[in-house]
Amino acid sequence: MKAIEDFTLIGKTVLRREDSYLMRGKAQFLDDLPEPKGLIHLAFVLSPYACADILSVDASAAKALPGVIDVLTGKDLVGDIKTFAPVIEIEGYRDVRRPVVAVDRVNFVGEYVAVILAESPYVAQDALDLVEVDYDPLPAVAGIEEAEAAGAPVIHSHLGDNHIFRAAFETEDFDARFAEGDLVLEEEFRNGKTAGGMIEPRGCMAWPDPVATNFTLWTPTQIPHIVRTAIADHLDIPESVLRVVAPAVGGGFGTKAHVFPDELIVVALARRYGRAVKWVQDRRESLLTNMHARGHILHIKVSVKQDGTLCGVYLNLKTNCGAYPNHPYSPTLEATGCARMLPGPYRFQTYRYDVSSLITNTCPTGAKRGTGQPSAFLAIEGMMDRIGRRLGIDPAEVRRRNTVRPEEFPYVNVVGVRYDTGSYLPSLERGLEMIGYDAFRAAQPKDRLVNGKYRGIGICNYTEVSGTGAPGWRVRGFAKMPGFDSSRVVVEPDGKITVYVSQADAGQGHYTTFAQIAADRLGVACEDVTVVEGDTSKTPYGTGTFASRGSVVGGGTVIRCSEKVGVKIRRIAGYMLDADPERLVLKDGRVADPEDAGRSLSLREVAETAYSMNNLGLPQGEEHGLEATDYYDPPMVTMANGTHVVQVAVDPEDGRVEIERYAVVHDCGRVINPRIVEGQVHGATVQGIGEALMEEIVYDADGQHLNANLLDYLMPTAMDVPELELDHIETPSIDTVGGIKGAAEGGLTGAVPAIANAVGDALSGLGVNITRVPLRPSSVFEQIRRACTEKEGRA
């Protein structure tokens, strides 16, 4: 392990500097930004049908409304914006492009049918009701099974059927090895479609610079550089004339890590009208049209020995792509991601998967915190419990027997992913200890009924893919996903430091953690560092903030870049002090020569020399300025890990699940700021509680979205959150700079399977088989009732 022992600020809780404005309501989100003069406001006419031909659009009444500038249909925009699609280069993926506003056909409820341009948002809203669209409704398919059924309507005719993606993988001699087990267990798991659920809906504003032919786009995105590339590409404008700025972002959770049609549209219209253009969605639009996630069907088969060890695993995964592939990932993100992440902390080396993604008449799906992992672990962790129940082995023991052992690191898993370090077994043991597992099991009656409620414990041992580098994206076919991130660290003439990072914060606390890192490496106070990100005109190019890459890749590049500047600081200071630069130390805002105790320079004095603000001059061959730029491409992936152990009580009278105890052990390698890590673990766990117990986007058979509001789409609030008992283990990576691993998604990944398993354990005495989330009272009650009826039938 490469220990960087001299950390001073890395690893310390530093209060989040962004809280002072976030908590006081002073952050400038998109809709808080001052507005340019002559601003055009947009509103979109949304399709009320899941599938229909557009026969005509009559906008005459809307256009007649005072304040309406124009109403444009898909046809009107064809010349301005190319059809929209991600670039995916992998076998089994078939291209599907979409017009940014529907042209002849709508394919999901909420698809854009026309765009209203008005002098005020109020008028734009009024005009929405005046646009008359004549539709010819067609049969729609909303679910995976309906989409693949024989005779199902084919949504994109050029595909011939509704498959957009299929992939398969198989280890050598799969069948023979799989057959070596003593028994085979099989199950089908499902999870509901959910939304990212960020508090700030999306919106964007484009402004054409009247002085030059430049455009600025403000958009609350997690991926400003990728947005810029996509817009330039689809609008045929040079990237150099487009600036993309992410203002304060009110939560992203992966949803805002996509490129959206409206981002292309506002820039195209700013170009066409020579005026600033703004659009802000409301909650209904947010839930209807932003990316959805999950909605998976996982059929899993495991072959096991009598002692509970896995001989082989087979996964058949089907995902719901929605009507179009998301940009930039396409549905392969969740499909391949889930299948490749399923091995988790386990040692099995025989694996086969078949994955497919189906086009349906629903909102496109894409990235959301955890991506394929909550599904993958729902399946594999669900099987661990089933193996235990079937063989009469404690489910914790089944996990122990299958987990990668400490001495096996670095370990290469069955799909070729390297686990450099990890604390899989220690983390499991610690979680069990925190919850008092052995005592609970010893006291647990066979029927699990205690004081009128069924009580059980669920475990989830997970790994968390983080900080994916270029090779990790290439292997999955993401042709245009850079993988690296970058930074520029500048020591200003006054000795203060500005750090420009290619990422975009959505509330994670980058402005604090990156300042901490730079301050640590340059030996200055945190307050002396200013962090700038989320602006393509200020920072070098990079991938952005998603998939737990912020601290791994962003943090890594800031470490490297700060150290690069440190070298130049030492060179100049060495010249000024007439000392060997190698032995100079950066500490307390000064450059000191430890071998010559009295002698040091302030960083400002060094900077003044670098910027030619004194008479000292620079060493021969040294350039002016005091800065460095760094591009850091991390390893394929780095794996964080952790364990959730949950105790629940289920009320058989009404099916309610109550979380009684909740323990989380978490290992994200080198911790930069413990408080921020805890916040990430808490937040992700709460989102997981939502997916496990209540959240689900509901489409009916005709593809109508039935709960596009926050009264009906239920996300947990503080009142639903139990006390979370947290513990950290710190096992630094040996592959990443600084030993950092990601921390933001594991909470969700751990929570969903752990809660499902706890309910499954509680109801195991009744013979209830928990295979689907969310576990709302009504569904739990129904399963209890059915199990009881079956029991009576047998008796």
Add this chain to the structure above:
Amino acid sequence: MTGSPQWLSMETRVKPAVFDYHRPDNIEEACALLAEYGADARVLSGGQSLVPLMNMRILSPAVLIDINRCRDLAYLREEGAAIACGALTRQSEAETSDLVASRLPLMSIAMPHVGVRASRNFGTVCGSLAHADPLAELPSVASALDARFVIASSRGRREVTADEFFVSALTNCLEPDEMLAEVKMPAIAEGAGCAFHEIANRAHGFAVAGVAACVEFGPDGRCSRARLSAMGAGDTTARLSPVEALIEGQRLDDALIRAAGAEAAVVADPAGDVHADAAYRAEAIGSLVRKVLRQMQGAAVER
């Protein structure tokens, strides 16, 4: 080269369709406005249901009559054996009122389930009643309390019962020129018990089903009078009369409670939606009836 935008200050924005706005100072003025605008007008009290509906443009009233300045409607007082609650009494005022806690304990225990603190600070008791949501707590409470609804218009006043007031989902019995001026709720009788329970998919917000109950016991320990009202059991808050009939005159023993629960599940006529199907709601109401009655058993024994 990049110029900089010429910034405009933000204007205040609203989302609903255009409407006229009136803010009367007392109930007479409010009634006069209602008489003038009738069906085109809506009363605005706490706005916790009306404003979201207008923002979503599900409702687009031409005229709003904001009664928040009608100080003569902001009261909560004892009138003989009843508590009178004026149209401007906030839910949070009722929640923290000693008078309500001692004389209308059913309302006290149900109130924390009504939305969140922020919505209760604005939302009024009468606004929730007028809104007539079949899944709202307060209509069930009012119904279980045998409340009287005092209706005002420029034509005069009239009083109706909960059964008459709640017509169907989101529909009350008010004529276009009428408003709900007050709700009068009989104070709890000596030796009576009350209970409220609900089942929800999450702790905050609307429930899937709920039951409010008020039961009086005779000196012999038998139930002398029972009032049970269910939310989520139909398209309005519904009294569970057959259940009441079943337990009146009886001792609340376990067998009776089981029978009452079973009866409740049969009488309930719920609808299904994204939160729960109809079959579950019926079972849930059965289980809630058992739960409130078991709690009442305690009240009977205590005496």
